[in-house]
Amino acid sequence: MSDEMVLRAQRFINSTYNNGATLGISKVEEDGRTGWGTMYALTRALQYEIGITALSNSFGPTTLATLQTKYPSLNASTVPSWIFGCILQSALYCKGYDGGGIDGIYNDRVRAAVIQLKQDMGVDGAFPGSSLEPKVVKALFNMDAYVTVNNGSGQIRSIQRWLNGRYVNRRDFFIIPCDGHHSRDVAKSMLLAIQYELGMADGTANGVFGPGTQAGLRSHTLSVGSTGTWAQLFTAAMVLNARETSFGDFTGAVQAEVQEFQAFAALPVNGTGDFQTWASLLVSHGDQSRRGEACDGVTKITPARAQALAAAGYKYIGRYLYNPSSTSLPEKQIQPGELDTIKQYGLRCFPIYQTWSRDADYFRYSQGCVDASNAIEWARIHGFKPGSIIYFAVDYDALDSEVTSYILPHFQGIYRTIGELSDYGVGIYGPRNVCQRVSDAGYAAASFVSDMSSGFSGNLGYPLPTNWAFDQIATIWVGSGDGQIEIDNNIASGRDTGQGTFNPTAPITEDLDVDLKASYKPTLLHDIQTYLTSIGVPETGGEGWKDGDWVTYNQVTTTEAFNFVMEADWLFTNLARALKLRKALIQAPVMWELRKLNPLDPLADDAVRAGLKDDSSTGWGQIFAWVAIEARNYCVQQGIINGLPLSSSDKRAVWDLLQDPHYNIPTAAYLTIYNAHQVGIPRPSLTTDQADTQALLARYNGTGDGAQQYGRELIGLYNVLENYNSLSRVQ
Incomplete structure (x- = not known):
């Protein structure tokens, strides 16, 4: 305003x-x-x-x-x-x-x-x-605001005003907001306040949780009956960590809440304000000398290392499903035989997926879908069983605005892809705020928290996520000799115990489709234009029969249809790899239907929106909702995808979903698999021959002479696309 x-x-x-x-x-x-x-x-x-x-x-x-x-x-x-x-x-x-x-x-x-x-x-x-x-x-x-804003807490505001009033005359203490919200500045002010109460002079007190501060806190254990400034500081830290307690004296009610916090944070439950509790309230990593039961690392678990980890009390090991680099960190990816070693020594493994993920530009919906598909593929190759939670990394200090604009769409893509194409679960690795927001959006079942990065703005001022499974607090060395290994030491909550047994290692499928090489796009477009012109479909316009009507195709040019398909190349590739079929089999009918859009198509869609019709062929692939329902139900019944059975009562909801290419294009892929069943030929694969491919393309348009003509026209387009896809597969 x-x-x-x-x-x-x-x-x-x-x-x-x-x-x-x-x-x-x-x-x-x-x-x-x-x-x-x-x-x-x-x-x-x-x-x-x-x-x-x-x-x-x-x-x-x-x-x-x-x-x-x-x-x-x-x-x-x-x-x-x-x-x-x-x-x-x-x-x-x-x-x-x-x-x-x-x-x-x-x-x-x-x-x-x-x-x-x-x-x-x-x-x-x-x-x-x-x-x-x-x-x-x-x-x-x-x-900064000095009154509560955005549903701020009155109790937090009282703490903020108390800190300002008590410490504002100290040299390095500056007035913090009084808006009722915990924040980075408030977290630092708490550390400064503790250092001042410990007697540190201006210039020595710096707001860092260093050795002097830690030593001082070890001599300030609080319990029921404690009053004064130290009790105020402790209860303030509790309130700022979203605990339901009062700011002031250490009462019996505070003790009960302390016990709940200690149990939640996997601390010894004693109901006192001891050093480890102070540490966990004040800094994200807490007491870094705590020895956890979980760890993660980029080093192969050999028998000697497994023995050393087990002897040190570790139970759960986080290992990476994939490493895109062939030179950097050569043991980062799970190595052959490694999971057998982990099993042999009674350990359990939780999988992590990370390629880059170190700045906001990496994160977007499409990349989330790609990462999820790759993670599914590698999890199956390594032998992880259904139900295993895969942790997808956000390995940088993401601002809250970046979580909204980049990371949430990214995890929406992960969640949808994992949910539809596998029986794995989605976890998130990242700072506290990122983990909590992605989990609150419903996109992650568990959090692996990068609390070791205590200076991250996404950790400072945020409580431990409610669904935390692993809390990464320090990098340490374990073992000696051949068993020595550097790990990230993690506290485990018990929410995720990884897997202790594994399916047999699956072979890496060769010859899967990849994204089209950018250098091929100009020549591919030229060859598509040449082919389509040869069968009477010029760059612009054209006429033909559709659904019993003679229509002019003047809505989308060949180049525009091509560009639409190329922009979604990542999605076609994902589907082809996940379903183990050729992506040209999905691309060809989708590109054809885009090119053949005509004035009657939007009129039919408008009629559905107005309630004058209950269905129409719609979206990029021009798919009827009733067909989408049959195709998806078939794939669910066959265990190809996950989902609840759909019925005729879902027709309008499915039709609405078909407006989104991210739903329409996968449906075209599932329809191709369903059509194989309809025609009575094997499910499409990487080796489906020309005759079966043409039959599948024909069935996309129904049955009869018109469908057979459709198949004869599309097989040529399929071959042009497949030619350049095959060239791209050559590494």
Whole structure:
């Protein structure tokens, strides 16, 4: 929502500072909405007015130190200029406080707003009165809120205000938000507070969970009856970790909640605030000296290493299904015979799938589908049984916005593919926030938490995910001699125990389709155009019979149909590999149906949407819903895919799903398998001959002379596609 006073503040910046040129920025957008662009501009304006020449978006140490030296207390008598006053008023308005008019006057309205601001921050005791102290100014020039927002917790806000009020006069403690939400800044402020209470001096206290802090906490075990600041800090840490307890004294109710937390985090359940409990509340990895029952690593488990791990108390070993590199980490992928060794020594294995996954650009729906298909393939090759949870990696510090835009669609693709094409489960490896959000979306059954990366923004300020199975806390060495191995030490919750027995190793299927090599696309398009023209289908237009009507095909050109299919090449490849058939068998009818779209097709679809018809051939593959239901039910009955049986009452729902190519194209593949049953020929495979291929293509269009003609036309298109697919298969 636009705010008139924020709009005036933006106009003030632009008019005063030459549309931002004086400040080294572009003109501030005049939209009346507070955002970082406006706050950065105000920060630069403040720096400019106090004589800083190297302007920056950051209200950093130089800005703070200069303010502290020149203006330790800003009020009506110390504000140096009209412009300076306008900057402060603008910042107040951008924070939602009454700036008294952007007139440069530090009047009663401004004083009242400052008093309210400091009360909201919890620093009115440390900084009484209506003046603006440098640390308050620093807090004023950011996007933090000092009242609860977005359903924030009142109890968390009380903790935030308490921390501000108690520690704001320490050198390295800066005012934290009071919005009712745990965050990275709040987590660091808790560590600083503990260090201050341990007696660390300014400059020594740094907000890092180092040896001095750990040693101090070991001498501050709390129990029922503990009161004072240490009890407040401990209960604050409990509240910030989403535990249902009160901020204050260590009561019997707190003890009961501590016991629940300890059980949840796989800590010794003693009901006291001991060091390990403190550590687990304050930093993601907790006490890194804890020895877990699980581990993961990139090194082959040999008999000597398995013996060393078992002797050290390990039960569960995470190993990688696949390594795309032939040179880097040569033992990262499960090696031949390794799972037999794991079984022999009474250990269990949980599978991990990771190729790159180290930045946001990797993650998207299509990549999730590809990763899932590859993981299914390799899990079966290694012999993992149905029911095993495969952990898909998010191996970087993903921002919350990136989780929304990239990672959730990626895991939606994983979840749908795993669910439809296998009996495996989906797990996620990543920071706490990523794991919890993907799990809350329903895309992961268990979390393998990368808590060792305690500085990740996705770990700081977030509690341990509710469905955590493995908690990665430290890299250590185990064993000696031939049995020595470097592992990541993991705490196990018991939610996933991996597998201790395995199916026989499956052979790697040779000659599976791969994505089309990009260099072949121009010549493939040319050959398709040549072939289609030879059978009376030019680049644009064309006429023919469809469903008893003579129609003109003028909706999609050959090039457009080709481009649609190429954009979904990953999906055709996935299906072909999973179903062990040639992807040209799916591509050919889909491309043909796209090319043959005509004006009657959208009219038929509109009739279904209007309720005038109950079905129509629709989507990329022009599939009727009733046909999709029969094909999918057949594949479910045969154990080819998973899913609940569909009935005629599902027709409209299935028709709606067929509008999505991610549903339509797989349905075309399942229809091809069903058609083999209908025609009475073997299920399509990597070696299906030309006669059976043509029969399957014909059956895609039904029965009769028209269908036979359809098959004769499509076999040529199939052969063109298969020619270039086969060339791509040659490595």
